[in-house]
Amino acid sequence: MSKVNLRELLNKMTTKQKIAQLEQLAARYFTKNKTDITGPLRDLGLTEDELKIIGTNLGIGSVEDMIDVQNRHLDEDPNHIPMIFMSDIIHGFRTIYPIPLALGCSFDDQLVYECSRMAAREASVGGLQATFTPMVDCIRDARWGRVMESCGEDPYLNGIMGQAQVKGFQGDDISNPGNIAACVKHFAGYSAGEAGRDYNMAELSEHSLRQVHFPAYKACVDAGVKMVMPSFNVLNGVPSVANKWLVNGVLRNEWGFDGIVISDWDAVYELTQHGVAADLKEAALLAFENGCNIEMMSFSYISHLEELINEGKISVDRLDEYVMKVLEFKEELGLFDDPYHGASSEDSKKLFLCSEHREISRRAARESAVLLKNDNILPLDRKLKSIALIGPFANSDDINGAWSCAGRRNECVTVKEGIRNLLPEVDIKYAKGCESYLNDRNISGFEQAIVTAKSADAVILCLGEPSDYSGEERSRTELTLPGMQLELARAVIDANPNTAVVLFGGRPLELVELDSIAPAILHMWFPGTEGGNAVSELLFGVYSPCGKLSVSFPKKVGQCPIYYNYTNTGRPKSRYIDCDKFPQYFFGYGLSYNKFTYNSMILSSHTIDKNSSIKVSVEVTNEGCMSGKETVQLYLRDLVSSASRPVQELISFKKVNFEKGETKTVEFEITEPMLRFWNADNEFVSERGEFEISVGYADHMKFTEKFSLI
Numbered sequence: 001m002s003k004v005n006l007r008e009l010l011n012k013m014t015t016k017q018k019i020a021q022l023e024q025l026a027a028r029y030f031t032k033n034k035t036d037i038t039g040p041l042r043d044l045g046l047t048e049d050e051l052k053i054i055g056t057n058l059g060i061g062s063v064e065d066m067i068d069v070q071n072r073h074l075d076e077d078p079n080h081i082p083m084i085f086m087s088d089i090i091h092g093f094r095t096i097y098p099i100p101l102a103l104g105c106s107f108d109d110q111l112v113y114e115c116s117r118m119a120a121r122e123a124s125v126g127g128l129q130a131t132f133t134p135m136v137d138c139i140r141d142a143r144w145g146r147v148m149e150s151c152g153e154d155p156y157l158n159g160i161m162g163q164a165q166v167k168g169f170q171g172d173d174i175s176n177p178g179n180i181a182a183c184v185k186h187f188a189g190y191s192a193g194e195a196g197r198d199y200n201m202a203e204l205s206e207h208s209l210r211q212v213h214f215p216a217y218k219a220c221v222d223a224g225v226k227m228v229m230p231s232f233n234v235l236n237g238v239p240s241v242a243n244k245w246l247v248n249g250v251l252r253n254e255w256g257f258d259g260i261v262i263s264d265w266d267a268v269y270e271l272t273q274h275g276v277a278a279d280l281k282e283a284a285l286l287a288f289e290n291g292c293n294i295e296m297m298s299f300s301y302i303s304h305l306e307e308l309i310n311e312g313k314i315s316v317d318r319l320d321e322y323v324m325k326v327l328e329f330k331e332e333l334g335l336f337d338d339p340y341h342g343a344s345s346e347d348s349k350k351l352f353l354c355s356e357h358r359e360i361s362r363r364a365a366r367e368s369a370v371l372l373k374n375d376n377i378l379p380l381d382r383k384l385k386s387i388a389l390i391g392p393f394a395n396s397d398d399i400n401g402a403w404s405c406a407g408r409r410n411e412c413v414t415v416k417e418g419i420r421n422l423l424p425e426v427d428i429k430y431a432k433g434c435e436s437y438l439n440d441r442n443i444s445g446f447e448q449a450i451v452t453a454k455s456a457d458a459v460i461l462c463l464g465e466p467s468d469y470s471g472e473e474r475s476r477t478e479l480t481l482p483g484m485q486l487e488l489a490r491a492v493i494d495a496n497p498n499t500a501v502v503l504f505g506g507r508p509l510e511l512v513e514l515d516s517i518a519p520a521i522l523h524m525w526f527p528g529t530e531g532g533n534a535v536s537e538l539l540f541g542v543y544s545p546c547g548k549l550s551v552s553f554p555k556k557v558g559q560c561p562i563y564y565n566y567t568n569t570g571r572p573k574s575r576y577i578d579c580d581k582f583p584q585y586f587f588g589y590g591l592s593y594n595k596f597t598y599n600s601m602i603l604s605s606h607t608i609d610k611n612s613s614i615k616v617s618v619e620v621t622n623e624g625c626m627s628g629k630e631t632v633q634l635y636l637r638d639l640v641s642s643a644s645r646p647v648q649e650l651i652s653f654k655k656v657n658f659e660k661g662e663t664k665t666v667e668f669e670i671t672e673p674m675l676r677f678w679n680a681d682n683e684f685v686s687e688r689g690e691f692e693i694s695v696g697y698a699d700h701m702k703f704t705e706k707f708s709l710i
C-alpha cells in the first residue's frame with residue numbers, strides 16, 4: 001500500500017485539479033510524436049495548465065514516450081499525481097495473436113487466458129497499465145465491422161472468453177508489473193446497431209438484453225473487471241453513457257459494479273449530436289449523473305463541472321467520490337509507488353516477440369483456424385516437389401487484423417515464409433493473381449496465376465478481406481470476397497484442381513460459390529504475427545485443424561442478422577423465396593483431419609430438481625489418422641416455457657485431445673441453474689418441464705435425450 005494518504009491528497013486539491021482527474025486525453029497531446037488515434041480529433045480548447053493535471057492518458061506510442069510523459073507530468077502536476085496510461089490491447093500488444101472472433105473459434109479459454117497474460121506482460125513493460133478489453137458484444141450481423149473484436153454470437157461462449165481475458169490481463173493483483181487493468185465494453189447493444197451500420201441506434205427489449213446481450217458483461221463484472229465502457233449507440237432511445245436504466249440501474253445497482261465507468265471516445269460530447277443534450281454542459285451533467293467516472297476525449301467535465309457545482313446541480317461530495325475512485329484505482333495499480341508500473345525500454349526489447357510469445361501466438365493461430373471444407377486434399381504431402389502459392393494473401397503481411405496495437409506488419413510471418421520455414425526444399429512458385437480490394441476489376445495477373453497453378457503439384461490459394469475492411473467504422477452492405485478473387489479462384493482451381501484455399505478476414509463472408517468450387521477451405525481469420533507458420537503447420541498436417549465457428553456464416557447478406565440460437569417460428573415455412581433460412585456454415589461447425597465418432601451419450605438420470613444434477617457421459621473415438629482435438633459441445637432446448645426459447649443453446653463445451661484411435665468419455669454435469677432463463681416478466685427463473693440435451697452442433701446433433709425438471 002502506498003505511503004500517500006489519498007484523503008489528504010484529495011483535500012488539498014482544487015476543484016479544477018479534481019475534475020481533471022476525471023479526464024482522459026489522447027497521448028498525442030502530450031508527446032511530440034504522432035500516435036495512432038481511434039476517434040475524431042477536434043480542437044479541445046485545453047490550456048497548457050490543464051494539460052498538466054489530466055488524470056489519464058490514451059494510446060501512448062512507446063515505452064520511452066510513456067516514461068518521458070510520466071516524468072514531465074509528475075514534475076508539472078502541482079499534486080504530482082501519476083497518470084494511468086491506457087490503450088486498446090485487443091489481441092496482443094507487440095506479439096499479435098488472432099483476433100477475438102478467431103479466439104472464440106478455439107473454444108479454449110485457457111489458451112485465451114495465456115494470450116491475455118502474454119499481452120499484459122508486453123503492455124506493462126511497454127508502458128501501459130490498462131486495456132480497453134474484452135469486447136463482449138454479442139454479434140449477429142456480419143455487416144458490422146466490429147464483429148472481429150468479439151468472441152462471437154453465443155452469450156455463454158462470449159462470457160467464458162471474456163472472463164478468461166479479464167483474468168488474463170488483471171492477474172491476481174494489478175499493482176504487479178505484468179498485470180494491467182481490463183475494461184469490458186461496449187455496454188450495451190452496440191452490436192445490434194440497426195442495419196449493421198456502426199454507431200447506429202439499437203432497439204432491444206429488456207428480455208433480449210438480459211437473455212442475449214447482458215450475460216457476457218455480467219460474467220466479466222463477476223470476474224472482477226476494473227472498468228466498464230458504455231457504448232456509443234442509442235439504446236432504446238437513450239445513448240448508453242446517459243442511459244440511467246442501463247448504467248446506474250443495471251450495472252451499478254443491480255450488479256453492484258463499483259469500479260470505473262469510462263466513456264467511449266468523445267461519447268459524452270456526442271450526446272449533443274444524439275440530441276439528448278442541448279450543449280456540452282448538459283452532456284456533462286447527464287454523463288456525470290449516470291456514473292461516468294472518466295470522460296474520454298471530450299472534456300465536457302473540465303469545461304463545465306465547476307459551473308454545475310456552483311449552480312448546485314452537482315455536489316462536491318459526488319465529485320470527491322469520483323475523484324477518490326480514480327485515485328484509489330491509481331493506488332491499486334501501485335502507481336504512487338512505481339509510476340512506471342514496470343515500464344522498461346530494456347526489458348521490452350527482450351520480451352517483445354520473444355520465442356515464448358511467438359509460440360503462444362502460433363498455437364493460438366492454429367487452434368483458432370477453422371477447416372470449412374476438405375475433399376481429402378488436406379493435409380498436403382510434405383514431400384511435394386513444388387507448390388503454387390497464389391493470391392493477394394499468399395505473401396502478404398496484412399494478417400494482424402484491426403486493433404493490432406503495437407504489432408507491426410513487417411514482423412508477421414507470411415504464408416510464403418511459413419511454408420519456406422517448414423519445407424526449406426520445396427519449390428515455391430508465387431503469383432499474386434489479383435488484389436483484394438472492393439471494385440478492383442484488374443485481372444491482368446490471372447494468366448501468370450494460371451500458368452503457375454498448372455506448373456505445380458499443388459496450389460495454396462490465399463484470399464480474403466484486407467484488415468481495414470473490418471474493425472471500427474467498417475460496416476459493409478455486402479459480404480462478398482472483394483475484387484476479382486472469386487474469379488481468380490475459378491481460374492486457378494480449373495487450372496489445377498489440387499487447390500486448397502486459405503481465407504483471411506475479420507467477418508463471415510458469403511462463401512456459397514467458393515465452397516462449390518474449392519476442394520478445401522481453411523479459415524485463418526487474422527492469425528497475427530505467427531500466421532504463416534500456423535498456416536503451413538496446418539496445411540501440411542503437422543497439426544490438425546480443430547477450430548469450431550464462433551459465428552454463423554450467412555449464405556447471403558440478406559439473411560443478416562443470423563444466428564444459431566434462434567427461437568422457432570410458428571410456421572416452419574419461415575424462409576425467403578430466394579434462399580432458405582439456414583447459414584452456409586453453422587456456429588459450432590469445424591472439420592478436422594481426423595474422424596471423431598460419437599459412440600454414446602448417457603444420462604445418469606432423466607429427472608432433476610433444484611438440489612440434484614444429471615451427469616452426461618459422452619463417449620468419443622478418434623478414428624482418424626493422427627492425434628487431434630475435438631470440442632464436444634453440449635446444447636440445451638427448453639421444450640415448453642412461459643417465454644419462447646431458442647431451438648438450442650450452448651450450455652457447456654469441452655475441448656479434448658485424442659491420440660490416434662483413442663476413445664475417451666467426456667463428462668458434463670447439468671444443474672438447475674443452467675436451466676434458468678429470463679421469462680416474460682424479466683425474472684431469471686427455471687421452470688419445471690421437459691428439456692432436450694444434445695451433443696454435436698446445430699443441425700448435426702449426434703445424440704439427443706430428454707429429461708425433466710421436477
Ligand code: GLC
Pocket residue numbers: 038039088132185264265472
Ligand atoms: C474507440 C472504440 C473503443 C476504444 C476507444 C479508445 O472509438 O469505440 O472500443 O476502446 O475508442 O481507443
